[in-house]
Amino acid sequence: MHGLLDDEYNELQSYIDSLKRNWSYYDVTIMCDSWTGPTRMSIINFMIYCNGRTIFHKLIDVSDKRKNARFICEMMKTVVKEVGKENVVQIVTDNGSTFKKAREKMMKKYNLFWTPCVAHCIDLMLKDVGTHRIVQVVVEQARQITNYSYNHHCVLTLMREKCGGDIIRPGLTRFATNYIALTSLLEEKQGLKEMFASREWKNYEHNRTTQARQIEDLVASSKFWDDARRIAQSTEPISKVLRLVDGDKKPIIGSLYEAIRLMT
Template sequence: MVGSKNVVHLVTDNASNYKAAGTLLNERYPTICWSPCAAHCINLILKDIGEMGTVKSLVSLASTITVFVYNHKYVLNWFRKTNGWKEIIRPGETRFATTFIALKSLHDHKDSLQALVTSGDYKNFLKMNKGKEVKQIVLDDRFWNNCLITVRIMGPIIRLLRVCDTDERPSLGYVYEGMFRAITRIKKLFRNNERLYKPYIDIINDRWDRMLRKNLHATAYFLNPAFQYDTATFSTHPEITNEFWVVEEEQEGELDYEELEEELEEPPIHGQCSNSEQLEDDEDEAEDVDLETFQRRNFFNDEDDDWH
């Protein structure tokens, strides 16, 4: 028999029946922590953002380009003959992250695509309506600007998904910091302009607060050496420490509380762990993107100033 005292944490799907079972489990065994699957929750965040009108429009335009390239052998062979060519990633039907990975892949091919549609080899395709449409999209700077901004919005979230959706090492201690990092990066990208970042932050907060967030996530962050030993970035915000003590009080057993408090007050050993190596990412600066044209409903109409 395993026994309830030997079970620390139970993770299930986010479906309502599993949530109900998790609640019943907590009521009967207060020492067992239950939480929904972090990877599933993050995937739902990606799904919700992908269904936003402006993002859906952007993805549709990107798909037009990709489908055109792979439906015309001459165009595809033209690309494959170029040095260093890599295939354009196409989104999967059930993997929401691949939508944004495909946008990143398409943006990486920007120069090659623009070289194609401005070359003499593309003349015959201009006789086709779809060929004209593809050229118009590829030469529109606002389309590429919006691709870049969307990729940068999703970057920290996809990095966190990769951490959570792996069996290589436990990921619980990285979820809290990863969510905070994603929100911070999005605000920074939009230069703290609430009108621009609010739709994305609202989606993240809704899924995080309503579905995923548990005291256990703050506790795991608080006890994670990758963060705790980095005094430059480690947070001891009351919200985190309070949630830690809530979890601690729920645990029964032979805990020496005074000894535990003394251990937590010991200064960390500097230099032994770096700050969140799993979630390390590049500094995404907003200087090279045009925020004022982002989220336009129609990328080809200069007079359309409606925002989503």
């Protein structure tokens, strides 16, 4: 088993080395992705893009680091040196304030482009939309409906039967999921109403609890559905652009500007 693993590793390394030989000819883009998990472990991934292919370069655990502009800048310098500064034409990162400050420092030392991640920028736009009180209220109400359905086995079974499947749940981190979840909920409006009007629901032993009655009233509320529809319609153009730039099936730069024009 150990020999097979070594063979796979050597084969993969040989493939990566063949890609690296193209770096000096095509030049490369360094892509940086930061992530913090539920245990507060914080990591930064570095990928290298060249000639239509992307490879993983390294991972850095920064959980115990002070992630200020100076630290980010020094980390980036190290990666640029590892790749070869003569090969690097662009760095792509998220659009956080720390990375912005690090960009200013890096641009003074290296002649390269530093580009904010389009998906992250659009996600921040949706975050700003979510600061409006009415949006906060409706998203929270949608979360209450889905959480109640998924936290009770009998209700979940009934919901899947009436809706013909699952409902996307609003997320706690990625802001776009809130609006995608609202659209999903709107698509299943009729199924949810049928669920609460069904004989199975009337016979459900916990259907008179305070929480159950609140959720039933919420699904019956025309104001909730009207507000949810307005929010979903107003954010759909932004969400479309986000889905476009967040995919990896084909290059999208040719259609990006037209998508942004339609969004505005």
